Each structure stands twice: as C-alpha cells, then as structure tokens.
Amino acid sequence: MKRKALVLAGVGAVALAVPSVMTFAAEDWGQYQVGDKRSGYTFAKAETRAIQDDDFENPGMLWVEHGEELWETVDGEAQKSCKSCHADASDTMKNVGSTYPVFAKDIGKLENVENRINRCRTDNMKAKPWKYDSRNMLGMVSYVKRQSFGQPMNVKVDGDAAPWFEKGKEFYNQRRGQLDMACKHCHVDNAGNMIRANTLSQGQGNGFPTYRLKWQKPGSLHRRFRGCNKQVRATPYKTGSDEYLALELYVMYRGQGLPVETPAVRN
Amino acid sequence: MASKPRVRVPKKAKAGDIITIKSLISHKMETGQRKDKKTGEKIPRLIINKFVCKFNGNVVFSSDWHPAVSANPYMAFSYKVVESGEFEFTWTDDAGETVSKKAKLTVS
Amino acid sequence: MKKTEFSRRTALELIGGGVVTALLAGTFATSAQADAKLLAEAIKKAVGEGAMKEGKITLDLPEIAENGNTVPVGVSVDSPMTDADYVKSVHLFAEKNPAADVASIHFTPASGVAKAALRIRMAGTQNIVAVAEMSDGTLYTAKKLVKVTIGGCGG
Incomplete structure (x- = not known):
C-alpha cells in the first residue's frame, strides 16, 4: 500500500514536472499577451x-512625426488645421486609437479613424480628402492613434x-x-x-x-x-x-x- | 528631397565618453531594379548615396550607400567626446539634393 | 507484381531525380561563379587588390532574416582608434544581390570605436562579406551566411 502510494506520487511528480517545464519554456510576453x-x-x-x-x-515614428506636423498645418478653404478645433492631440485624441471604429450617429454608419479624418477634411476644413494609404493619411492616422499608445x-x-x-x-x-x-x-x-x-x-x-x-x-x-x-x-x-x-x-x-x-x- | 531626418545624440556628455549616435531618414531608396506595375517601365534609381556627420565643421563619420541599403535608412555609429559643439548631419541623394540636421552637444 | 512496379518506379524516379540534381548543380555552379566574380570586382573597386587577412571584424547579423527588405546589420572592428592606428573604412557586400555593393562606412580616430549599425536589403539567402581597411593599408575580411525566408503570407 505504502509502496503503491509512492509510485503514484512519483507519477504525479513526473506529470507535474512536464507542464512546469513547458511553462518555463513559454515566453512571458507581458502586456503583449492578455x-x-x-x-x-x-x-x-x-x-x-x-x-x-x-x-x-522604429521607422513608423517617421510617419507619426509627419502627422504631428500636419496636425498644425492649415489646409482647405476654411483655413483651418486639425489643431484649430481639436487643440492638443495628446488630450483630445487620447482614447481614439483604443475605441475606433465607432458608430457615428450623424452619418448613421460605422466610421474608422481614416474615414473620420476625411470627413473632417471635406466638411469642416473644406479641404480635399486624402487617399486611404497616402503618406499624409498614414501620418495623421499614426499620429492620432499614437495618442492612445499602450x-x-x-x-x-x-x-x-x-x-x-x-x-x-x-x-x-x-x-x-x-x-x-x-x-x-x-x-x-x-x-x-x-x-x-x-x-x-x-x-x-x-x-x-x-x-x-x-x-x-x-x-x-x-x-x-x-x-x-x-x-x-x-x-x-x-x-x-x-x-x-x-x-x-x-x-x-x-x-x-x-x-x-x-x-x-x-x- | 522631401525626406525627414531624425537624429538621436545625447545632449550632455563627459570628455572621453564614447557616445552612440543614431539617425533615421524617410526615403524610398528606389533601387532602379523595380518596374512600374502598370506601364511595365523601369522606375529610375533614386537613393540617398551619401551620409556625412560633422562635428564643429570636421567630418567625423561618413558612409556611402548603395541600393541595397533599406528604405528609410537607419545608421548608428560612435563618437568620442572631446569638447562642446555642434553636430551637422547631411544626407545627399542621386539628384544632388541634400537634407541637413544639427544637434548640440555640451561637455560637462 | 505490385512490388516490382513499385521498385521500378522508384528506380526511375531516382534516375530522373539524379539528372535534375545534376542539371541544377550545374546551374548553381555557373551562377555561383558569376556571383563570385561580381563580388571580387566590387571588392577590387573598393579596396584594390591587396591581400586580405581574416579576423578583427565582428559581423552581427541574424541567422535567419524574417524579410530580405530590412535586415539589421551590426559591424565592429577591433582597433585602438588612435591617430596612428585606426580603421579607415568597412565595406559591406552581398554576393548574390543584383549589385554586390551594399555600403561603405568611413570611420575616423574621432569615432572612438569602429562600430556601426544599419539595415540592408538581401535578395535571398547568401553571405554578407565585410572588408575592413586599416590606416596602415592592411585589409581584413569576414563573412556571415544569412538565410532569408521566402514565402508565407505576402499581402
């Protein structure tokens, strides 16, 4: 009886040892795993x-910096920049990256950051919309989303x-x-x-x-x-x-x- | 050249310190090997072919680049601090256009 | 009966495979020779025809590069970096790229250490070759094989 218990304990130890080895081998990805x-x-x-x-x-930061510059650049007939209405992006854009796309009631449909930027450009700035993957659009989206970094x-x-x-x-x-x-x-x-x-x-x-x-x-x-x-x-x-x-x-x-x-x- | 450079240099250092300088610039580095998907014609080569770093007017580091240098070129290198002064970084492309950036270093 | 057929097919496949292998080997030999010639020419253009010794250079490259478009390279050369004895230049070559030249890095005694890092393009698995030119004219060389993964999801 005693011997059997020991054997079982031994098996248990082996069984336990295997997963623990695997746990040690798995990488701790910190914030990158939830x-x-x-x-x-x-x-x-x-x-x-x-x-x-x-x-x-990070070369992507070159685009974030480009977006930062665009934020303050006046464009369109209304003579406005993003900053004219939205002031400091670190304050006004801080939850955008983590919550978009959102349902926009005023247009009755889902809107992501790219489409929201272009709506601002055409409706409020009276400026030409940017192409979806253009340098300016990627710069602005990167800058806006960066405000939600982490x-x-x-x-x-x-x-x-x-x-x-x-x-x-x-x-x-x-x-x-x-x-x-x-x-x-x-x-x-x-x-x-x-x-x-x-x-x-x-x-x-x-x-x-x-x-x-x-x-x-x-x-x-x-x-x-x-x-x-x-x-x-x-x-x-x-x-x-x-x-x-x-x-x-x-x-x-x-x-x-x-x-x-x-x-x-x-x- | 519509490229934007970034440089990272410590603002302060001690004489004798060896500091690391990092640089990055946005540029396609068009190799001259690619073809336009629509027209089938070769896209002409246009790369940054020279990077120079000067300190107080003297060249302390430079590099010649070929089409095998990746887009948005990154270059990191070292410098042994002697005195306070100013770095000047210059990138030159095939068309002869240049972009420069300066950074001050104070020796404490 | 079935067994015979099987072994005959296997034999045929083996012969066929041998021919293909031989042909491929021939192709590789020719292109490898061409690569070596281009590399030799590029080196000659950069540093002349002096004898090259191995050593002094450390090449920091991934064993397997995730993407040939952006491969991080670190290079350092063992040197006191004084006015009397320093590393003038390090030239980097990729033997199987359309052009072997990658970059030339020029140090000065003000560099403190002969060390630099950059990102390069590699057209497939190949050796990255470095040639260092010292202030007294001596040449050192080093190379490292980098495997470039191809395929998977482009998009």
Whole structure:
C-alpha cells in the first residue's frame, strides 16, 4: 500500500514536472499577451521586435512625426488645421486609437479613424480628402492613434454598432476565394503554426498603421485585409469600404484588452 | 528631397565618453531594379548615396550607400567626446539634393 | 507484381531525380561563379587588390532574416582608434544581390570605436562579406551566411 502510494506520487511528480517545464519554456510576453490574445509582436522575430521596441529606431515614428506636423498645418478653404478645433492631440485624441471604429450617429454608419479624418477634411476644413494609404493619411492616422499608445483596446460592439459587429463576424468566418478560406482558418485555427516560412499570427489589429518590412513603409489595416483576401485568391474590397469597416470592428474586438501599439513593426 | 531626418545624440556628455549616435531618414531608396506595375517601365534609381556627420565643421563619420541599403535608412555609429559643439548631419541623394540636421552637444 | 512496379518506379524516379540534381548543380555552379566574380570586382573597386587577412571584424547579423527588405546589420572592428592606428573604412557586400555593393562606412580616430549599425536589403539567402581597411593599408575580411525566408503570407 505504502509502496503503491509512492509510485503514484512519483507519477504525479513526473506529470507535474512536464507542464512546469513547458511553462518555463513559454515566453512571458507581458502586456503583449492578455489571456489567450497575443499581439502580432509575440509572433515576430527578435530582430523585428527590437526595431519596434526603440521609439527612435522604429521607422513608423517617421510617419507619426509627419502627422504631428500636419496636425498644425492649415489646409482647405476654411483655413483651418486639425489643431484649430481639436487643440492638443495628446488630450483630445487620447482614447481614439483604443475605441475606433465607432458608430457615428450623424452619418448613421460605422466610421474608422481614416474615414473620420476625411470627413473632417471635406466638411469642416473644406479641404480635399486624402487617399486611404497616402503618406499624409498614414501620418495623421499614426499620429492620432499614437495618442492612445499602450491603452487597452476597448471597442463598443453593442447598440448601434451591433449590426456592424455581426456583419464583421460573418465576414471573418465566411469562406472566400479560390482557396475557399475564411480569416479564421489561418488566424484562429492555425495561429502559431507555420505557413510556408512564416508563423501565422492571430491577425490582431492593435498595431496599425503597421510598418511592414515587406512594404518598407507603414500601411493601413484595410491594406492588410486586401493582401489577405488576395492570398486566398478572393477579390479584395476597397479600403474604407463598409465590408472592411465591419471586419475592422470585429478584428479590433478580437483584440480587446491588447495595448494600442501604433506604429507596430512586422514582417 | 522631401525626406525627414531624425537624429538621436545625447545632449550632455563627459570628455572621453564614447557616445552612440543614431539617425533615421524617410526615403524610398528606389533601387532602379523595380518596374512600374502598370506601364511595365523601369522606375529610375533614386537613393540617398551619401551620409556625412560633422562635428564643429570636421567630418567625423561618413558612409556611402548603395541600393541595397533599406528604405528609410537607419545608421548608428560612435563618437568620442572631446569638447562642446555642434553636430551637422547631411544626407545627399542621386539628384544632388541634400537634407541637413544639427544637434548640440555640451561637455560637462 | 505490385512490388516490382513499385521498385521500378522508384528506380526511375531516382534516375530522373539524379539528372535534375545534376542539371541544377550545374546551374548553381555557373551562377555561383558569376556571383563570385561580381563580388571580387566590387571588392577590387573598393579596396584594390591587396591581400586580405581574416579576423578583427565582428559581423552581427541574424541567422535567419524574417524579410530580405530590412535586415539589421551590426559591424565592429577591433582597433585602438588612435591617430596612428585606426580603421579607415568597412565595406559591406552581398554576393548574390543584383549589385554586390551594399555600403561603405568611413570611420575616423574621432569615432572612438569602429562600430556601426544599419539595415540592408538581401535578395535571398547568401553571405554578407565585410572588408575592413586599416590606416596602415592592411585589409581584413569576414563573412556571415544569412538565410532569408521566402514565402508565407505576402499581402
């Protein structure tokens, strides 16, 4: 009896030892992991993470600085700059990056930062809208979202936003393209697995606009959506389209709690 | 050249200290190897080919760049502090246009 | 019967594979020779034809680069960096890029240490070669193989 107990204890110790070894091997990702949610940062190689870690070395910061300059630049017939109405961005924009896209009651639809900026430009500044992934737009979005740097993602998905959220969720799980794949097939079912030479991430949106080594410049989340859609041989939607706005809300919701990382650096 | 430079230099240092200087500038570094996707024509090469760092007017570090230097070029290097003064950083592109930035260093 | 067929197919595949391998090896040899020639020319243009010794140079490069567009490189050369004895230049080459030249870094005794870092483009897996030119004219060289991952999700 005594011997049996010892043997069992021994088995127990071995069983315990295995998970504890695994726990030691797993990396502590700090703020970049919240529960099961892992920022793309945790899937990137150390060299890539190092480029993001240092605000100076992060080339995405060149766009943040460009946005900072634009913030004070008067443009359009109304002779206004962003600053004319919104004063100090560090104060007035501090929750934008963590809460957008939001349902805008005055236009009756979901709006992300890009579309909100262009609405401000055309309606209030009487200026020309910027192209979605232009240097100016990427600069301004990066600057605005940077004001929420480190804040946990916290998008609203109920109330007026609910139908958009549902549409986004449906998009995310809908098979598409010649490869007949949904977003979830890579980013939920296979996150952490290899796709050829790369590790699949959870496809989180908390670092956008993200400086991609491949692009050699920052790009919008919608540009990334287009890329993903093309990869499964599906016809991509337009940047800023309702389809991608709904998807953006769902993707941001998937990352609830992860910190705003703009501008993140990824492969 | 519509490029924006950033430099990081410590504001203060002691004589004899070896400091690290970091620089970054926005630039496409167009290699001359790429083709325009729509027209099929080669996009002409346009890169920053020279980076120079002077201290109080003397060249203390420089670098020649080829198309294999990544877009938005980053360069970090060292400098041994002797006296107070001013750094001047200059980037020159294939068209001969330059961008400069200055940074002061005080020896305590 | 089935077994015979199987082994015959295997044999055929092996022969076929051998031919393909031989052909590929031939191609690689030719392109490797061409790369080596371009590299030698680039080095000659940068530092002339003096003899090169190994050592003194430390190349800090990832073993596997996540993306060939932006590969971080650190280079340092062991030297007292005095007016009498310093590192004049370090030239970096990528032997399989369309042009082998990557960058030339020029130090002065005011540098304190011969150390620099930058980010480079690499067209595929290859050696990064460094050649250091000392103030007395001697040349040192070092190289490091970097694997560049290709494929996965572009977008």
